[in-house]
Amino acid sequence: MKNHSLFLFLFLFSSTYTYAQQSFWRNDSIPVIIGTDSLVNPWTGGLNFCQFSEIDLNMDGINDLFVFDRQGVNGGRITTFINKGTPNKVAYVNAPEYASKFPPLQDWVLLADYNCDGKMDIFTSTLSGMKVFENTSTVAGGLSFKLATSLLRSDYGNSGPPLNLYVSSTDLPAIVDVDGDGDLDILTYANGFFFIEYHRNMSMERYGTCDSLNAFVKNRYCFGGFEDNSSMACQNYIQQTNDSCVIVSPNPHPDTIQSVQHHTGNCTLCFNEGGNKAKDLLLGHIGCSSVTELKNTGDTSFAKFTSVDYSFPAYDVPVNLDIFSCGFLADVDNDGKKDVLFSPNNYSQGAAEDFQSVHWYKNIGTNDSTVLHFQQKNFLQDQMIDVGEGAFPVLHDYDGDGLADLFIGNYGYYDTSGIVAEIALFRNTGTAIHPRFTLVTRDFANLSTLHLGLTQFAPTFGDLDGDGDADMVIGDDRGNLYYFEKMPGAPDNYTYVPNFLPSNSQIMAAVPQLIDLNRDGRLDLVIGARNGHIYYYQNSGSPTAPAFPSTPTSAQLGGINTTISGYSTGYAAPFFYDEAGSYRLLVGTENGCIKKYSGIDGNLGGNFTLLDPLVAYIGEGERSIPYGYDINGDGLMDMFVGNFSGGLEFYQGSNALGFAPVQSGTKMDFKLFPNPATDELTISLSEFNPGEKCTFQLIDLLGRLVLHSEITSAELKIRVAGLAEGTYVCSILTGKNILHHKLIVRK
Numbered sequence: 001m002k003n004h005s006l007f008l009f010l011f012l013f014s015s016t017y018t019y020a021q022q023s024f025w026r027n028d029s030i031p032v033i034i035g036t037d038s039l040v041n042p043w044t045g046g047l048n049f050c051q052f053s054e055i056d057l058n059m060d061g062i063n064d065l066f067v068f069d070r071q072g073v074n075g076g077r078i079t080t081f082i083n084k085g086t087p088n089k090v091a092y093v094n095a096p097e098y099a100s101k102f103p104p105l106q107d108w109v110l111l112a113d114y115n116c117d118g119k120m121d122i123f124t125s126t127l128s129g130m131k132v133f134e135n136t137s138t139v140a141g142g143l144s145f146k147l148a149t150s151l152l153r154s155d156y157g158n159s160g161p162p163l164n165l166y167v168s169s170t171d172l173p174a175i176v177d178v179d180g181d182g183d184l185d186i187l188t189y190a191n192g193f194f195f196i197e198y199h200r201n202m203s204m205e206r207y208g209t210c211d212s213l214n215a216f217v218k219n220r221y222c223f224g225g226f227e228d229n230s231s232m233a234c235q236n237y238i239q240q241t242n243d244s245c246v247i248v249s250p251n252p253h254p255d256t257i258q259s260v261q262h263h264t265g266n267c268t269l270c271f272n273e274g275g276n277k278a279k280d281l282l283l284g285h286i287g288c289s290s291v292t293e294l295k296n297t298g299d300t301s302f303a304k305f306t307s308v309d310y311s312f313p314a315y316d317v318p319v320n321l322d323i324f325s326c327g328f329l330a331d332v333d334n335d336g337k338k339d340v341l342f343s344p345n346n347y348s349q350g351a352a353e354d355f356q357s358v359h360w361y362k363n364i365g366t367n368d369s370t371v372l373h374f375q376q377k378n379f380l381q382d383q384m385i386d387v388g389e390g391a392f393p394v395l396h397d398y399d400g401d402g403l404a405d406l407f408i409g410n411y412g413y414y415d416t417s418g419i420v421a422e423i424a425l426f427r428n429t430g431t432a433i434h435p436r437f438t439l440v441t442r443d444f445a446n447l448s449t450l451h452l453g454l455t456q457f458a459p460t461f462g463d464l465d466g467d468g469d470a471d472m473v474i475g476d477d478r479g480n481l482y483y484f485e486k487m488p489g490a491p492d493n494y495t496y497v498p499n500f501l502p503s504n505s506q507i508m509a510a511v512p513q514l515i516d517l518n519r520d521g522r523l524d525l526v527i528g529a530r531n532g533h534i535y536y537y538q539n540s541g542s543p544t545a546p547a548f549p550s551t552p553t554s555a556q557l558g559g560i561n562t563t564i565s566g567y568s569t570g571y572a573a574p575f576f577y578d579e580a581g582s583y584r585l586l587v588g589t590e591n592g593c594i595k596k597y598s599g600i601d602g603n604l605g606g607n608f609t610l611l612d613p614l615v616a617y618i619g620e621g622e623r624s625i626p627y628g629y630d631i632n633g634d635g636l637m638d639m640f641v642g643n644f645s646g647g648l649e650f651y652q653g654s655n656a657l658g659f660a661p662v663q664s665g666t667k668m669d670f671k672l673f674p675n676p677a678t679d680e681l682t683i684s685l686s687e688f689n690p691g692e693k694c695t696f697q698l699i700d701l702l703g704r705l706v707l708h709s710e711i712t713s714a715e716l717k718i719r720v721a722g723l724a725e726g727t728y729v730c731s732i733l734t735g736k737n738i739l740h741h742k743l744i745v746r747k
Contacts, residue, residue: 023733024616024639024651026096030631032385032426033438041094042437044079044384045621046391046647048354050343051172052328053111055120057098058082059139065092065330066102066120067380068109069621070347071389071645076109077592077621078102081380085334092332092380096620096649100706101143103133103724107169108345112176114148114184115211123175126151128191129164130173132213136722142707144722154186154199154216165199165216166191170286172267172326172345178279180300183210187223187281189266196268198223198303224281224294224303267326267345271338275369278303282312284326284345291319291327291342317374319359322416323352332379337363340372341379350412350419350455354646355388356381384647387424387442388413391642392458392511392573395629396470399491403428404629406437407444409457410646411477421457421476422448425492433633445484445492447474452482452496458625462514462523466544473501475510475527501525502548506555507535511573511625517583518604522546528587532563532570536604558597558608562589573625576600577637586615588624592643617699621645669739670732676744681718685732688714697731698723698743720745 032042048071054063057080065081078099081092107125114121119135122145130152133145153162165186167173173188183201190197200219203212265286270279278296285292293312298304311318319325319342326345329338342359346352356377365371376382385391390411395404406426412419423444430436443449447457456477461470465485472484472494483500487493508530517524518538525537525548536554541547562570573588583600585608594616599609618624621643628637636653643649671684683696688711696716698707706728707718728743 023654024618025654026616027650027652028094030650031430031436033429033436034382035439037382039385040383041081041092041380042383042385043650044094044380044647045077045643045649046384046386046645047079047381048344048357048389048645049346049352050341050358051109051326051345052330052341052343053109053120054330055111055135056137057095057143059137059142063331064095064098065332066109066111068105069645070107070345071349071622076106077643077645078105083334085332088333088335090333092383094384097708098143099620101145103145103147107347108167108172110172110175112184114213116182116209117211121145121148123152123173125167125169128166130167138722141719141722146722146724149213152213152216154218156218162214162216168265170265170345170347172284174268174270174279174281176270176279178270178300178303180277181205183212183215186216187268187270189268190221195221195226196223197221224296224298224305226294226305265324265345267324269327269329269340271327271329271340271370272368273370275366277368281305282327282340284324286324286345289320289322289325291325313361313372316361316372319361321353321357321359322414332360333362336367337365338367338370339363340370349389349644350414352414354414355386385426386646387422388646389419390456390623390644391646391648392456392625393627393640393642393648394459394461395627395631395640396461397428398425398470399427401428403430403432403435404631406640407459407461408642408648409459409474411456411644419455420448421454423457423459423474435631445472445494447484450496454480454482456509458511460512460514464514464523464546466542473512473514473525475507475512477509479504479507479510479529481510481512481525481527502537502550502552504535504552506531509571511588513574513576515576517576517600519601526557526574526576528572528574530569530571532561532572532590534558534560534572534574534587554604557604558585558600559606560587560597560608562587562595564589564591571623573623575626575628577628579637584611586626586628586639588626588641590623592619592621592624594618594624594626594641616651618649618651620649621647670741672730672741672743675741676746677720678746679719679721681720681730681743683711683716683718683730683732685711685714695733697733699729699731 028043032039051068053066055066057064062083064083067079069077080095080098082095085091105124109124111120121135122133131150132148134148136146137143152165154165155162167188178185181204183203185201186199187196198219199216202215267284269282273280278298280296281294283292291312293309294305295307296303297306321344324345327340327342332339340361344352358379359377360375360379361372362375364373387408387410392409394407398405405428408424412421424442425440425444426437427440429438454476458475460473464471469486471486474482480503481501483497484494487495511528513526514523522539524539527535534557535552536557537548538553539546562572571590575586585597587595593614596612596615597608598611623644625642627640631638638653639651641649669686694711696709723745725747730741730743732739
């Protein structure tokens with residue numbers, strides 16, 4: 001996810017702020033039941049197109065799990081899980097506090113230990129290549145990274161200086177010790193060609209250590225002597241080559257290698273199946289559903305692929321994720337053997353399996369002689385709320401029991417015949433102060449059976465016809481609105497009424513809300529749109545017979561535009577609510593942050609006032625969809641946030657939201673020194689009450705929580721040596737105020 005420079009808005013104010021209204025804290029405590037299972041990680045936020053790596057997040061000596069969801073065009077989404085498992089047992093617990101410690105990443109991310117210090121470093125995409133972050137974590141300082149190189153280079157043997165080691169942004173390279181000498185080598189598809197280049201790391205040979213990133217040499221033009229045939233379809237012949245990539249005519253001999261067609265998009269995984277130490281390959285391709293295995297009968301110095309399994313593993317359940325199936329090694333059941341997780345390396349909405357998109361194959365062999373056995377299609381996904389792609393939450397008491405139930409619309413579940421949009425219903429089976437959500441159906445009111453051809457169900461409820469029950473309006477991806485009248489009888493008895501609401505081809509990706517915005521007793525329509533605007537349709541009818549204009553009353557309500565620099569899209573998602581007699585507005589955005597506005601009442605023709613550009617520092621997935629409701633009866637609004645990975649996060653209401661300048665006479669303040677800081681930062685509070693909970697937070701310019709700690713005295717010392725150079729916001733949170741100062745970290 002790219003948050004760009006939105007957070008810089010904070011510094012247009014003076015250096016210190018206090019909150020005077022309400023804030024939110026991420027809270028995963030509300031239980032969610034599906035079938036007979038109480039979900040372990042219900043509010044994780046969903047998973048779609050994932051890349052997996054092992055890493056020790058909490059420095060306890062046990063490998064945890066890092067997940068990079070490639071969903072969307074604006075970067076990707078990081079999810080981190082602590083490994084609570086025991087031998088032969090899978091047990092991962094979502095730990096979002098670690099996700100905030102990773103630097104901005106996009107396209108692809110693989111973790112590997114390049115300097116042999118036992119800590120997993122970051123290899124990730126950059127323009128036409130890759131960059132590397134060193135893992136600088138310590139037990140005392142916690143998880144941290146610093147940039148090791150902004151562009152990895154290799155000697156291509158052209159008598160010039162080393163060039164960028166090319167990796168397409170759509171590909172996944174293999175980062176592994178190919179030759180067994182103790183340093184990491186790289187296998188990647190050549191720029192514009194259909195063969196794999198072998199970039200050998202000469203660090204051990206030159207320096208006797210493994211930690212150099214400046215010793216790569218292109219060792220083989222055609223690793224293993226094969227080239228994909230771009231004119232052939234999936235499961236046809238690979239053309240055999242020599243090391244100079246000269247095509248050798250295929251021979252219809254039983255040993256002839258078969259393969260898949262090369263496209264702009266490939267992934268390569270090295271593993272050991274034959275027990276001979278030579279690396280076998282698992283290849284995935286963007287145009288193919290299966291995974292191809294090439295078996296290496298050579299050795300660590302010279303690869304030779306002589307047999308193929310183009311529906312791997314043919315001896316078990318073959319991998320089939322419809323497109324671009326990619327594999328990742330991880331010992332997920334703690335038995336000491338590397339299993340393989342498969343997921344689509346997709347980045348376009350609606351183009352790949354998104355609901356059961358993480359397939360786990362257990363290694364029942366050894367690490368040197370891998371034998372994979374299929375286990376499940378929804379690894380980790382079965383322990384969280386996940387509705388495919390996109391999540392549009394709404395709270396509504398559909399059964400009249402006094403408890404708000406949770407509805408979640410989606411962009412759709414992937415199907416080989418097309419995307420199928422549905423609305424899931426999680427009934428509140430708890431109490432007014434202890435909510436609990438139980439899945440009733442994934443297809444509320446059987447809406448998918450109406451065959452309206454819709455992509456995206458973004459619901460909102462309200463009594464449009466004045467008969468005392470709540471009707472339903474759904475916005476779709478093409479900007480259409482659909483009216484479903486609530487009929488007497490069963491709680492899910494809704495009737496579709498065509499041509500009831502206005503349509504507007506400019507309102508793509510419509511996210512509607514029914515609310516009496518001008519306070520005249522009639523429900524109006526506000527609609528968030530793909531272009532980052534909010535459209536307003538004033539209801540000029542009566543409480544029992546609504547009438548909406550054919551053109552919007554306002555095509556950019558409040559002057560709001562959530563597009564980010566360089567983009568034409570913003571995906572605004574509005575939620576208006578009443579706060580102490582005045583309307584406030586939360587707006588979800590394409591880059592995942594949520595903004596808060598005031599100045600709404602009596603100003604529907606003017607520009608609203610931005611109170612908070614980054615509510616609760618939320619930024620956990622592309623296309624955030626906020627919905628507020630006091631779900632636990634404490635008098636404070638809580639917030640449910642959907643994203644395009646198909647899940648929800650829950651944020652419990654606390655006591656402050658919205659920036660306001662510190663008023664004169666405010667006693668409490670704090671100082672930072674030194675500022676700029678290099679190694680250690682001292683925080684000194686002007687007043688400290690030992691009986692009042694006080695918390696320190698450090699937030700980076702992407703709105704991510706970098707450091708946090710409880711404050712137990714008037715002075716706190718914080719290690720910042722492991723932080724990346726740059727600007728941060730240092731916050732002190734008390735029961736009454738939240739104070740901010742700007743901090744500069746320099747090396």
